[in-house]
Amino acid sequence: MVKDIIRGIIESNSTFVSACGEAYFKPHMAAQHPRITLVACCDSRVQPVVIEPDPIDKVFTIETIGNQMASAQGSVDYGVLHLHTPVLLIMGHTDCGAIKAFMKGYEKENDAIKGELDNLKASLPAPGGGSFDEELMRNIQANVMSQVGAALKRYRSLVDEGKLTVVGAVYDFTNALCKGFGRVVIVNVNGVAGKDRLRALPELQGLDPDTCLGV
Numbered sequence: 564m565v566k567d568i569i570r571g572i573i574e575s576n577s578t579f580v581s582a583c584g585e586a587y588f589k590p591h592m593a594a595q596h597p598r599i600t601l602v603a604c605c606d607s608r609v610q611p612v613v614i615e616p617d618p619i620d621k622v623f624t625i626e627t628i629g630n631q632m633a634s635a636q637g638s639v640d641y642g643v644l645h646l647h648t649p650v651l652l653i654m655g656h657t658d659c660g661a662i663k664a665f666m667k668g669y670e671k672e673n674d675a676i677k678g679e680l681d682n683l684k685a686s687l688p689a690p691g692g693g694s695f696d697e698e699l700m701r702n703i704q705a706n707v708m709s710q711v712g713a714a715l716k717r718y719r720s721l722v723d724e725g726k727l728t729v730v731g732a733v734y735d736f737t738n739a740l741c742k743g744f745g746r747v748v749i750v751n752v753n754g755v756a757g758k759d760r761l762r763a764l765p766e767l768q769g770l771d772p773d774t775c776l777g778v
């Protein structure tokens with residue numbers, strides 16, 4: 564099994580090497596030029612390809628359990644402050660195991676996992692009733708909103724100068740938001756939330772609000 568997995572790694576890479584060639588790598592051999600700093604969840608069902616077919620040299624990716632910045636703040640700072648990506652995208656997702664773990668209790672986890680899940684404490688509201696799935700969805704969105712808020716605080720001057728736009732979104736591979744399986748739904752831009760307020764933003768003109776804006 565492991566042998567097959569390792570063989571798969573090398574074979575897939577060989578395919579990649581054959582498909583690319585030197586010309587593909589030349590523009591980014593000496594430096595990287597990402598335009599998005601992405602904070603997403605480690606969940607294997609969530610990958611940068613859902614927002615960019617070829618993320619190489621385009622997406623500076625930070626993945627933490629529960630797509631929260633606190634576990635990897637230095638890495639997020641690197642993308643925003645050193646690589647100067649114009650967009651910081653914080654992307655939560657449906658069926659997030661980290662949020663579920665937080666809701667169910669995670670006392671039995673080891674200290675490292677506990678420490679990272681503890682970072683979600685500040686982001687999640689008190690239980691608000693409804694079914695587990697309803698509360699899960701509320702928490703997933705609340706976490707994104709909270710992470711956007713923290714980012715706006717941390718990078719306030721860049722946002723005020725128009726050099727950084729902080730976008731919060733939910734990647735919905737279960738179609739919980741009924742906009743299509745796999746849809747990325749924007750829920751916050753620089754602290755502006757709510758479908759009607761979002762649709763008025765100049766940054767979002769030309770997008771179909773019914774498919775890509777939410778909450």
Ligand SMILES: [Zn+2]
Nearest residue numbers: 604606659660
């Ligand atoms: Zn997750």
